[in-house]
Amino acid sequence: MPLLSGKFSDSASGSILNRRNNFSMGEAPAFFVDDLQQVFSNGFDPKPKVSESETTVGDKIYAIGEAHEGLALSTRIFDNSTGEWVIPAVLGTKPEAGKGHSAVLVNEDRILIIKRGSTPDDCIWFLEVDTEFVREQKKTLGTEVVAWSRGVIGDANKPIVISGPSGVGKGTLISKLMKEFPSMFGFSVSHTTRAPRDKEINGVHYHFTERSVMEKEIKDVKFLEFANVHGNLYGTSIEAVEVVADAGKRCILDIDVQGARSVRASSLEAIFIFICPPSFEELEKRLRARGTETEEQIQKRLRNAEAELEQGQSSGLFDHILVNDDLDKCYENLKKLLDLDGNVADTFSKPSPKPVELPIGHSVLKINEKVVISCRTQELEKASKNLIVLDVSSLKGGAPGRTRGLKMRAMDSFSDVVNGINQLTHS
Numbered sequence: 507m508p509l510l511s512g513k514f515s516d517s518a519s520g521s522i523l524n525r526r527n528n529f530s531m532g533e534a535p536a537f538f539v540d541d542l543q544q545v546f547s548n549g550f551d552p553k554p555k556v557s558e559s560e561t562t563v564g565d566k567i568y569a570i571g572e573a574h575e576g577l578a579l580s581t582r583i584f585d586n587s588t589g590e591w592v593i594p595a596v597l598g599t600k601p602e603a604g605k606g607h608s609a610v611l612v613n614e615d616r617i618l619i620i621k622r623g624s625t626p627d628d629c630i631w632f633l634e635v636d637t638e639f640v641r642e643q644k645k646t647l648g649t650e651v652v653a654w655s656r657g658v659i660g661d662a663n664k665p666i667v668i669s670g671p672s673g674v675g676k677g678t679l680i681s682k683l684m685k686e687f688p689s690m691f692g693f694s695v696s697h698t699t700r701a702p703r704d705k706e707i708n709g710v711h712y713h714f715t716e717r718s719v720m721e722k723e724i725k726d727v728k729f730l731e732f733a734n735v736h737g738n739l740y741g742t743s744i745e746a747v748e749v750v751a752d753a754g755k756r757c758i759l760d761i762d763v764q765g766a767r768s769v770r771a772s773s774l775e776a777i778f779i780f781i782c783p784p785s786f787e788e789l790e791k792r793l794r795a796r797g798t799e800t801e802e803q804i805q806k807r808l809r810n811a812e813a814e815l816e817q818g819q820s821s822g823l824f825d826h827i828l829v830n831d832d833l834d835k836c837y838e839n840l841k842k843l844l845d846l847d848g849n850v851a852d853t854f855s856k857p858s859p860k861p862v863e864l865p866i867g868h869s870v871l872k873i874n875e876k877v878v879i880s881c882r883t884q885e886l887e888k889a890s891k892n893l894i895v896l897d898v899s900s901l902k903g904g905a906p907g908r909t910r911g912l913k914m915r916a917m918d919s920f921s922d923v924v925n926g927i928n929q930l931t932h933s
């Protein structure tokens with residue numbers, strides 16, 4: 507029999523606005539607003555004008571606030587060791603406030619947020635507080651950091667990173683894939699400081715950007731990765747990847763080897779494919795035949811290609827290496843690798859299981875690695891089920907963007923929940 511464990515907090519019914527100091531040994535104190543005003547005199551106005559949930563992680567209390575419906579959720583941290591409130595840098599797209607939320611710590615590194623009165627694709631969020639990504643960003647920014655990611659039920663297909671030297675045919679292969687499977691794949695539109703070529707459209711091929719603007723956005727942690735490539739700045743914004751995921755498509759990134767390395771180090775779980783030319787001479791021929799670069803630029807790209815080919819083929823960074831000799835053959839191999847060979851029509855896609863709507867989750871319990879939500883929805887009532895079990899034991903990825911791997915089941919009694927939990931554990 508699993509033990510009941512873990513605390514949950516609820517922004518609407520149990521916010522720190524409403525509660526008195528009713529904490530017990532080993533639990534973090536539940537604040538209420540008058541106490542805050544007396545205790546904290548560090549210059550920060552602690553008077554919350556919002557309803558907040560609070561979650562204790564080690565020495566810190568994460569207060570997640572909702573002011574008005576439609577406004578983004580806010581985050582502040584009370585550090586028990588210093589006795590001060592801190593406003594962290596918040597990365598990723600923030601969820602909008604709805605009709606309250608419940609918060610529960612999972613995996614000791616992220617807070618699961620369940621929003622009320624919200625659509626199925628907007629009801630589950632994670633605030634990462636101590637994941638690898640957040641720890642790295644704390645080091646970089648030298649400040650407290652938290653990061654939002656949206657919870658995704660099931661294992662949606664991983665993004666695909668395609669890399670290789672300039673002129674090898676990455677763009678050509680990606681265009682073929684997008685043309686054959688338009689509803690399955692979406693292209694991550696990078697930012698670059700290079701000038702547009704003839705026929706390149708801003709927002710379609712690239713977001714063409716001033717260097718100073720891009721540098722500022724990099725500083726503001728808007729980018730998943732960026733690199734200096736052939737003398738210009740290129741980068742994948744977090745938003746570029748999110749836009750594709752929001753359209754329900756599998757994201758394709760066309761980036762250089764440095765960028766691939768950064769993505770590998772990030773929490774975005776992807777498949778990494780390196781494209782090789784049949785020979786260096788053929789690569790040069792293709793670059794020249796494309797006719798888009800000056801002689802000086804071609805020389806620079808070829809010089810860089812030597813290092814890229816060496817790194818791409820030897821570093822173990824890539825999951826797959828494809829040689830683009832004959833274009834059609836290479837394309838077939840790419841499709842094989844992506845499980846797209848055979849009788850696959852564009853209507854094919856692996857949809858993640860439809861999540862059950864969770865509009866009024868009125869209580870949340872954490873039981874071992876599972877989160878039980880007791881809720882009331884018309885859909886569930888019809889099916890006489892009012893308990894939902896979320897399995898958070900095999901979460902993948904995280905901020906920026908999406909946390910995948912959530913499993914969800916609707917149950918109609920607590921004993922079913924316990925059985926369900928055991929089934930989920932053993933499935």
Ligand SMILES: Nc1ncnc2c1ncn2[C@@H]1O[C@H](COP(=O)(O)OP(=O)(O)OP(=O)(O)O)[C@@H](O)[C@H]1O
Nearest residue numbers: 671672673674675676677678792796830831832833
């Ligand atoms: N297998 C192939 N055989 C012959 N030519 C090819 C092949 N694949 C692509 N090409 C041609 O090579 C040129 C370069 O291809 P493409 O622009 O797709 O390269 P790329 O890797 O995307 O380059 P960059 O990194 O500079 O964007 C294009 O003119 C394309 O038509």
Ligand SMILES: Nc1nc2c(ncn2[C@@H]2O[C@H](COP(=O)(O)O)[C@@H](O)[C@H]2O)c(=O)[nH]1
Nearest residue numbers: 672696732733735740741742760761762765
């Ligand atoms: N690290 C990144 N590299 C990128 C990105 N977008 C494109 N690229 C790579 O740059 C070169 C040159 O591209 P071109 O369009 O100027 O020929 C090529 O290898 C691309 O893969 C990015 O966002 N990040």
